[in-house]
Amino acid sequence: KWKAPLVNDFFAMIYFGTLEKLTKKWVKSQNGNLHNDLLCGSHDIISTEPVKRILELSSLVLKNRQAKDFFIKHSSQVIWDAVKGNKFPEISEKIHQYLNRFGDRCVGELKLETFSYNQHPDAFISIIKSYVEQGIVKSQTTAGVEKEIREAANDKVKKALKNRVWKRWVFHYVLRVTKAMVSGRENLRYERTRAFGMVRMMFSSLGRNLHKAGALDHPRDVFYLTQEEVFDFIKGTAVTANLKPLIHTRKEEFKTYEKMPEPSERIESRGIVYLNNDFNASARRVNLEGHIKGIGCCPGIIRGKVRVVHNPDECNSLNGEVLVPSSTDP
Numbered sequence: 001k002w003k004a005p006l007v008n009d010f011f012a013m014i015y016f017g018t019l020e021k022l023t024k025k026w027v028k029s030q031n032g033n034l035h036n037d038l039l040c041g042s043h044d045i046i047s048t049e050p051v052k053r054i055l056e057l058s059s060l061v062l063k064n065r066q067a068k069d070f071f072i073k074h075s076s077q078v079i080w081d082a083v084k085g086n087k088f089p090e091i092s093e094k095i096h097q098y099l100n101r102f103g104d105r106c107v108g109e110l111k112l113e114t115f116s117y118n119q120h121p122d123a124f125i126s127i128i129k130s131y132v133e134q135g136i137v138k139s140q141t142t143a144g145v146e147k148e149i150r151e152a153a154n155d156k157v158k159k160a161l162k163n164r165v166w167k168r169w170v171f172h173y174v175l176r177v178t179k180a181m182v183s184g185r186e187n188l189r190y191e192r193t194r195a196f197g198m199v200r201m202m203f204s205s206l207g208r209n210l211h212k213a214g215a216l217d218h219p220r221d222v223f224y225l226t227q228e229e230v231f232d233f234i235k236g237t238a239v240t241a242n243l244k245p246l247i248h249t250r251k252e253e254f255k256t257y258e259k260m261p262e263p264s265e266r267i268e269s270r271g272i273v274y275l276n277n278d279f280n281a282s283a284r285r286v287n288l289e290g291h292i293k294g295i296g297c298c299p300g301i302i303r304g305k306v307r308v309v310h311n312p313d314e315c316n317s318l319n320g321e322v323l324v325p326s327s328t329d330p
Contacts, residue, residue, distance in 0.1 A: 005188040012181035019178045022171055027160040033299045037153035038175055039182060041146030047186040050102045055138040057094055058131035067091055072133055076126040083125070099124065104197030105190075107312045112200045113223035119204070130317040206230060215243055224250040294324065 016035075023035040031037065042048075061067045067088045071079055083092045103118030117124035161168040207222030215233070216222060222230060224247045232238040240246050269277045307321040315323070 005185070005192065008181060008184045008188060012178070012185045015174060015178040015181050019174050022174060023157075026164075026167055026171065027157055029156055029160075031153075031156075034153050034156065036299075037149050038157070039179060040150045040153070042179060042183060044183045045186045046190040050098075050105055052138070053094075053098050053102065054127060054131060055136065057091070057098065057128050059137040060091055060094060061088075061128065061132050062135065062137055064088065064091070068132060071129050076122040076129055079129065080122045080125045083121075095121075095125075095128075104193050104200075109193050110196050112196070112203055113220075114200075116197055116200060118197070119200075134317055134319060203230070206234075210243075216247070217244060221247045224254075297328070 019038070020035040023029070023038070024032075027034060061071050070082065070087075074082075082088070083095050086092045099118055099121060103121075103124070104116045106114065106116050106123070108114040109116065115123065157171065161171060203222055204219070207216065207219040210216045210222060210230075210233075211219040221243075225233075225243065229238065229240070229243070229246075233241070233243060263279045267277075267279055271277075302322065304320050304322045306324050307315065307318060308324045309315045310326070
């Protein structure tokens, strides 16, 4: 039932766009990012909380000389075993608190077959480990910077609309609603992630039970079946009662997909979709001269070595390099 997030997202888009237009039209600042600066550092957006918690954990480890050496020298699995054994009580408690609240937030969190941090805590430990190795702490990032950016933006708006009562009222109304909609969007996404985490847990449990009963070769094979196939098998209304050959067919298909080149961004299909249609048509190649342009995540200019990444698993840390993926999830 996606009505609430869909309606909220629609109005978030409308109000954010309106805020940007009003900022450019009425404030006329040289800063093209002023509308973003006005929203900077909101404390009621749950999606920013995991980053802050990770930074706090990194700072905590770096303050403890013994813990710092342990995190740098050992693998993520060894560190997780130490956390489970409560080797560093304060750090262990903070890690368990994080996993209890944000353990379902991960790359590919809306795919049930993805391993969450709750299922593979050592994957989360590897993030902390990379932060510790690079010496990334809270003081280097958010310490007052966001507040300064927001206040500076507010001052520019206040100055531009000083004697314009009607415009000032409209502008602050749009800003207030935009903040509420953006916060609502992120908070609803967090709740959606928690819901998917619960369903992931259910299907993982179903996979273990079906494997134990001999219906599957491996507990994870349940993710090669559709929801209907799993439920129909349990209810006794399945079209296919022998699941193993069906799963084998799906696995072979997925192996084929992995070897295939990436499809073009736009695909034409005629007639029956899976017959005589080319999903792997070569994208139109353009010989580039000079600079290569893309969409930046943050304003400003930085120089550094470029790291092109095709898969999130390829990149545990950047060490000052510029990340270039085909697409990314904040």
